[in-house]
Amino acid sequence: MTPTRRGLLGTTGLAATTLALPLYARAQSREIELSVQYGNAATVRGLMEEVATVFMRQNPGIRVTYRAPEADYESILQRNLRDAITRNLPDVAFHGLNRQRTLLERDIPVDFRPFMQADPETPSLGYSESLLSLGQVGGKQIGIGFALSTPVVYYNVDLLRRAGGDPDKLPSSWEEVAALARAIHGSQEGINGLFFDWTITGNWSWQSLVFSRGGSMLNADETQVAFADAPGRAAARDLGTMLTEGRMPDGRSNAMMGEFVAGRMGIVMNSTAQLGRFNREIGGRFPLKTGRFPIPGPNPRLPAGGNVAMMFARDAAKQQAAWKFIKFATGPVGGTMMVNHTGYMPATTIPAAREDLLGRFYRENPNHLTAIGQQDVITGWYAFPGQNALKITDVINDQMQAIVAQRSTPEAGLDRMATEVQALLPRRRS
Secondary structure, eight states: OOHHHHHHHHHHHHHHHHHEEEEHHHHHHHHHHEEEEOHHHHHEEEEEEEHHHHHHHTTEEEEEOOOOOSSSSSHHHHHHHHHHTTTTOSSSEEEEEEGGGHHHHOOOOSHHHHHHHHHGGGGGGGOHHHHHGGGTTTTEEEHHHHEEEEEEEEEEEEHHHHOOOTTTOOSHHHHHHHHHHHHHHHTTOEEEEEEOOOOOOTTHHHHHHHHTTTOOSTTTSSSSOOTHHHHHHHHHHHHHHHHSSSSSOOOOOHHHHHHHTTTTTEEEEGGGGHHHHHHHHHHSSSSSEEEEOOOSSSSSSSEEEEEEEEOOSHHHHHHHHHHHHHHHHHHHHHHHHHHHHHHOOBHHHHHHHHHHIIIIHHHHHHHGHHHHHHHHGEEOOOOOSSSHHHHHHHHHHHHHHHHHHHHHHHHHHHHHHHHHHHHHHHHOOO
């Protein structure tokens, strides 16, 4: 059909109007694709898929594309450090709390504060100030808590009762835990008493033992190892007690978790992140109960585990889209999804206070309240300084393995750990 003059004028006018639009307005008319990456895939894969699906349904102009998830927080850190060199970073990434410092030292994350201050919805998101502080490094808000945890102790109530334990009076010290584990170990053929999961990413379990004794990883100016001081030596003895008195086996985490859900292990120390998995896999095989992590003190603390959402995008339009996605994932709706999928805590206070979100859930699932009840002693998951942070993690893991395999005494393993970590700390100029 031959176009008419009126049609041409109309088309020309429409084109002129479109060209006259500001650049950002035309950009908003096109779909924005956000690349997102996360670690800890075995625990959160299903959750992340649900978060993206619901978010995109509510925000049709933004498409979330997940990069291949990494197995743990060390893997995603290594991946993104390489991505920074090749200029191929994702727009959003979910990193372990203890890896924020390493990323900030390389000027990778974007500060959230300008976005939070400019957004009128921020006060309605219910971010807890104390938990928000876990994403504050170097005077910046570089992370917002997505899935937060504390270490807890899981008990098979059937095996506990058979060994003479009382589920209403759970152990409050590692000596008591080990004694109960020994009784469980001898109660039936093929039954193990205890597994303390020392393998959790970023030496989180070791930090939990040391911090619960009032210790620290390094001294105040971060020039000297402090985890070999008196609190750390007591923590090493705690681990030794689990091995000798509690008959703890030298096993790998996945195998030991499998033994627990099958009903062949009485007690497991792990993150609250495992609670959702345990509930699903145990089913009705035995009653499960969570207990507080022993905190013998003085001045006991426990490191918050889990991950934070971080923004790496530098393009202005992608930053706005990334902020929308992050505040959805970490806000009341995303936080509710996260708790339903896992045993983590949200960094928003709203879901627990609303009946339509998590109020009823928490009443009906008291095992989830153990972690929340430990917020009175929560502290940061320590990040070692400098370029050797990942090597330090490996050193600590190697010595922990030597202790658990009983190739080394707790005291000798701790001494080697301290010596090797000291050599990897940054050298301070005088």
